[in-house]
Amino acid sequence: MNTLTTIPINHYLIFCSMLFSIGVIGVLIKRNALVILMSVELMINSVNLLLAAFSAYSNDPAGQIFVFFIMVVAAAEVAIGLAIFVLIYKTTHSIDIDVLNKLKW
Amino acid sequence: MTILIALVPLLPLLGFIILGLGYRGIPKRVAAILGPGTILISFILSLIVLFNFRLSPFAFRFFDWISLGPVSIPFEFLIDSLSILMMLIITGVGFVIHVYSIGYMSHDKGFNRFFAYMNLFIFFMLILVMSANYAVMFIGWEGVGLCSYLLIGFWFKNQQFNNAAKKAFIMNRIGDLGFLLGMFLIFTTFKSFGYQVVFEQAKTMSAGSGTMVAITMLLFIGAVGKSAQIPLYTWLPDAMAGPTPVSALIHAATMVTAGVYMVARSGVLYVLAPVTMEVMGITALATMLMTAAIAIFQNDIKKVLAYSTISQLGYMFLALSVGAFTGAMFHLMTHAFFKALLFLGAGSVIHALEGEQDIRKMGGLKNALPKTYWTFLVGTLAIAGLPPLSGFFSKDEILGNVFGSSLPLWVVAVGVSMMTAFYMFRLLFLTFAGKNRGSDPQSLKIHESPSVMTIPLIILAVLAFFGGFLNIPEIMGGSGMLKEFLAPVFADAVRLNQLQPHHVAARLEWSNMVVVLLLVLLMAYVAYRKTVNRDPGTASRNVLIRLIENKFYVDEVYDYLFVRPALRISDALQKFIEERFIDRIVNGTGTLVVRFSNGIRYLQSGHVGMYLFFMIIGILLILFINIFL
């Protein structure tokens, strides 16, 4: 397992960027709040991987610690997010983001 | 002495203050004493001054009026023969007219107010002539304008009269602006407003320089306004709206001659600006001719006299323009006498006819109003220039000088003299001779004025008769008293005058006199033939006469050229510039912001998707610009 010598870090960077962009595209094109949240999770995961890669290649544990914290936070965020979706579903029977647009202008 | 001189203007002021503050509280009798009384004392004081006067000018200051670094304007009087002459005329004639007014205004509600204004007028007029510098003169200059305004509009219930008053004030103000600018130019040139300083320095300046011309022209504009010359004369006929004593005092004897006084006072400056002198001569000539012509066809007794006044003022300016300063002052004085007399006489007629002013409805008043008739006759003869009345001497002095200066001018002047004789006799005959053309009930009540009015008439008649003897020309064996008296004042001006009139041979002068006299008598006869026992309303009318009858349509032309455009411009400015341009820009900016705001708020569409999109675009731009550019 000599990943660090065989795979240049650039590969990880590019991979993560692509993953991140796919997440962004997902956020932009989807109307279902749940899927949007999933796309956000994808973005965060790409960041996690990026941090882990940096951490591993520079032999510094801090990055991986950060990933750990991100996971913690992400879990909390998802919990809240899902609670919000459930709440909204109760009132509007939909989690389509475009249904709710009373507040504008 | 100082106190005496200070009292001369202060007494009328005191009179004004008491009458003004007391207004309704003071009984008429007190006002009748207080009003003329203060003037009488002033007159006596002036006489005392005269008798103590030793021909050397005498200046003294009371306090600093405006004083700022280089600009120092003391409230200062200058007493010399010229100002003493004017003081005497003002207080003397003023007193007489005040006395007359007691009778004339006796039935008027505004009796006290009238005397208050009259006293104020005397105060300002005295300031005007006594001042030692242009700025203080300007106080009087504007002050008399104010009093003129107040008195023309004395019967302020009548908006016609008010219009006349306003017109007088505005036209005067136009002249005043010229005067003011002239003053400024004097100050920037000579660093002072004081006569003595200015004249001392002016003497050293070369004649005909642009500055001098500008100064004198600007001052002359002031004189044109005040003394009702072309083009600013139209206010004076309208000013006849005021009570007749006002016309006599302000619009004949004193205020309107302020311009003449001012030019004479500034003689040193004027002789250094020949161009201005020429302009002045031409203006004077045109004014004389035009207004004399108009006077011939006027049917309002006071209007005739008003145009006559303008014409006579033209005479004075003509004299000034040839450098005959003494002549001008002399005529000013005699004119004050006989024109005041004529106005008061006219006032007596109007008083008797209870307000009727149209001479076509008069006639045959000779018997009903004997004292008025006789005094009026004296006035007419005086103004027509029959020897040995005052008008003869003063006119002769001017004509003599004009003759020596330029023959064409003389011819016109003589022509005007003839016209004067014609319209005055026409007036006289239409009013007093023949049958009464008025309605019958009117003629029943006609009665002579009370003696408080006739005595002033008689006094003035005496003055008009004998006033000329003050300055009997040398060829008639006179000593030229007035000339000598005024000589120190005009010495510099006469010495520096470039257009010195030629001295005319005595024989020629005599013959001129005779010619003029004969012509005047001829005109008197023509007037008699034309008027007596003829209905004045039926004369044939051609275009020229209609033109003159309508006063050359000058008022209409002014209305068309200045008044209406001004109003129209005012409306246009209000509507187009103010509301549609400036205010619209201001409001438009506001509206634009609001509109923009209304537009921009739709960015906030309420859709999360849109917000995400904008954010992504923002992020992209920020990254791209910062990293790749």
Added chain:
Amino acid sequence: MFTSYIFYFLSILALYSAVMMLLSKKPIHSVLYLTLTFFAIGGHYILLNAQFLAIVHIIVYAGAIMVLFLFTVMLLNLNKDEQSPKPIWVKASAIIAGVMLGMVLIGVLRGYDLHVMQQPEGSQIGLVKELGIVLYRDYMLPFEVSSILFLTAMVGAVLLGKKEQI
């Protein structure tokens, strides 16, 4: 060589399932694809010798979060097609924007050259022991503070979820 094959395999798997997550119409499919992506990322962690992260990742994401998602989908009965997908131009421009973002990021990161460790072989930082020491020595405070965060999330979720009205 072998590791690089694994790398490419995992990467392609991750990208593929990520794209499929977007393309699938039904939320439940999306959830499953995302889970697949997460597993692939977990593989990457192992590849990077970050064993602790790999384990936590699988437990937290695949185990907890994705199950939460699934529960929600079931709970809300969302397992049907999106009623009206976004208009095509919105999608197109979204994709253009996303692709541009990716290009910008790749452009930024492409030239990156990390100074490689002398002994990458001996790297033990990803192990539980190593990380534990660092976490409880240097990062003790954030560790403690995140309890506040959790507490907030907990209370918040209850607040939002419970029936009671305020």
Added chain:
Amino acid sequence: MNSIISLSVLGVLVLFLGILKKKTWLLPLILVGLLASLVMSVLHWNMNRSLFHNMLIIDNSGVAFSSVLIFSTFLIFMFAAQYYRKVVRPLDDIYAIMIFALVGAVLMSYFGNLIMLFIGIETLSIALYVLAGSHKEAITSNEATLKYFLLGSFLSGFLLFGIALIYGSSGSFDLYAIHSYVAEHAGAGLPPMFKAGLFLLIIGLLFKIAIAPFHFWAPDVYEGTPTLLTAFMATVVKTASVFAMYRFFSITFFGIHGVWEMTIAVLAAITIVIGNLTGLYQPNLKRMLAYSSISHSGYMMLAMVAFSGRTANALLFYSISYSIATIAAFAILILVREAMGNDYFGSFNGIAKKNRIEAFTLAVAMLSLTGIPPLAGFIGKYFLFAAAIEQGWLWLVIVAIAGSAVSVGYYFKPIIAMYFREDNGIVLQVGRPFRISILFLTILTILLGFLPFLLSGLI
């Protein structure tokens, strides 16, 4: 540090009290606890040390900032009783979450490590997602929380990406380490990866501050959120984020400017324009205050753009003046809304007649926000403008004053309504503590205007 602990304990205590159903104890406990925390926070003055391996850096600016945050929260809690007086249940959860949010905010003003920043932001954000939706039966509240959550979590992804890139290039999360990296590379120009990370991080913060084009959430969320919590959002959250940004810049870019200045200047200008212009057309006070808060974010960025030794103080002063005026405005809004049922300007018509103190408070608040001397808002603006002009950002200042001029248009709407329009005859129901609080805010606004030196030389 002590204040963080005490606040956390306070939050937990509040939850316990909720469990014990001691409703009446809640608010007094919170207020006392907040005051105690404030005291503890202030006691750190001149401590100047770093804790837990640079996780927290206690310095004077941090102390000042966190004190402001605690103080603002305290003020907001002063109005809580009135706002929730018809609610029967204990509300311990909402209060606890507010206090936890405050903990996050305080962390943001002490952080010395990006991890702490991240955790602080996320604590704050998660708490706010909940708070925004806490009025569950109101559909607007639902919408607010959904929008805030979606946009917030999306942007926190970018924030994280930025942190990752910064870590990748500088090799550390520690601010001092990053600073030494920046100082090392400042001469040759920072590598693109670091710059990208930097900007993504900044964007994450700009989102919280509501700078255009990341401001879109603000009006909608502010309007939908329960009013008391909107006040919290508009003041505590915004100032905490601005402080965090300042802290990040002041440590990592100490002595080195220019990398981010232009970007932020342009964004600030756009924000000022959009905030003020859009604010002009708003028919209700709450939404108008949202736009007002956006434009004020723009003004605060002026200080960031003109970065100097005085920036901290200018920000401090400005945020205090902004916070007290905004809180006062929201306080009156709470009253009027309670009486009239909506926040349209029409509801304010003629209330000055019967409610002099309330109208006066709102008027002073509006004037202070407009920046009329001698109120606190003017002094705050003056500091910002002066800083910007000193650094040569004249054009930005011109934009800012143009914005100020436009802002008169909406800040005067409530004043005109209250004082000059026909009376609608309402009498606001105001409790004594509430009235004392708003009076206190008004006096503070005036006092700070007259005696700005109390705060101006602090840090």
Added chain:
Amino acid sequence: MLTFTLIFLPLLAATGLFFVKEEKWARNLAFAMALVEFGISIAALVQYFLYCHCHLLFRLDWLASYGISLKFGIDGLSMLMVLLTTFLVPIIIYTTFGQKINRPASFYSLIFLMQAGLMGVFTAFDGMVFYIFWELALIPAYFIAAFWGGKDRIRITFKFFAYTFSGSLLMLVAIIFLYFRTPLPHSFDHIWLYASNLKPDEQIWVFLAFFIAFAIKVPIFPFHTWQPDTYVTAPYPGSMLLGGLMSKMGLFGMIRWMIPITFSVLNTTNGLFIILPVTGIVYASLIAIRQDDLKRLIAYSSIAHLGLVAAGIMVLNAQAMQGAMIQMISHGINIVGLFIIIQYIEARTKTTSISELGGIAIKAPRLAAFFMIILLGSIALPLTNGFVGEFLILLGMFKYNMVFAAVAGLTIIFSALYMLWMYQRVMLGNTNAVTEQVSDLSWKEMIPLIAIVIMVLWIGIFPGMFMKMAENGVGQVIGIIR
């Protein structure tokens, strides 16, 4: 200390009055306070003349680290303006006696707040403090006009506020900008600001910022459109404050700040900026001729008169500037007098429309007399206050440029034209249904007018004392220009 009291007392009065409930008390207290303030200003005058050239300085550190200190002082310029303010405020308060005022306590409180602002503006020797008081004076003015105003007041007064506030913001930028160009250590002190070192193009911008701010306040054509509406809609005391005092703030600001700092712009632009006020004189006069509303007519006349003053200030010579100072005082007194008279007329006839009036002089000769005297003052008849100022301004302008002086001099014709016409249509002629029942002034009503007439004549006949103050103040400014 007197200086401080002059500023602080109105503030105190404003705060105190706010809490007075009883209407009568508020009234009497306000009047008493105004008189006390007047007394203090007289004391300051005495002190000023006793120790001439001492500026009665008062200084207190405020924001020392930002170079701002509360520096106030009274020199010749300030003294004149302070006297004007303290003289007019009691008169204005007096005219409200007998009027029914909604919420009197707030009303008087605002008047005093405004007075405090004015005092600060006129005595500040520190740029930033000047600005602060400048705005402080605006707020009460706005509230007075908008709360107690007439028709369409909300829109009009808002325009007024927004317009003037925008202008002052420009000035704020200019002042701050100047601050960073002052010699080290930077300071807002006027001496430092005067010594600021500007590049030529910077000077133009600074000048423009100042000029626009002041021009809006005065107002100078074409920045005047807020003014006629505001004067019409504001209550009488408000119009008096605006016309009599607030407009002077702009002119005073020009002399105190704009001219000493950026006079070279005026030198290099060859009178470009003087064209505006001079145009305004003719423009506003022409518009005034056709106005039908008395207040609006006064408003336009005010634009014309103040345009002359502004032009006088900007020709940069001693006479014109001193004249401008005198004229500011005169205009303040006259316009307040005119507004008082219009107020009396409206109180009697319920209208200010000229075309509906007429013949009042028959019924109310005292009113007519006062009106005439004040009117004469405002059309600059010699021996009234208007003349002295206009005379000096025109003289100074004449030295600068004859054409400007000639055009500006048209004001003496135009002002007579519209004022007399107004007088004629309102006071003269015969009475009509509206004016039939007009009663004459009572003694109580005459008191303020008597005070004003005394000032009209005093300044007109013995302007020496005022000149001395103006000379002293202007002398410093001119000294800087040279």
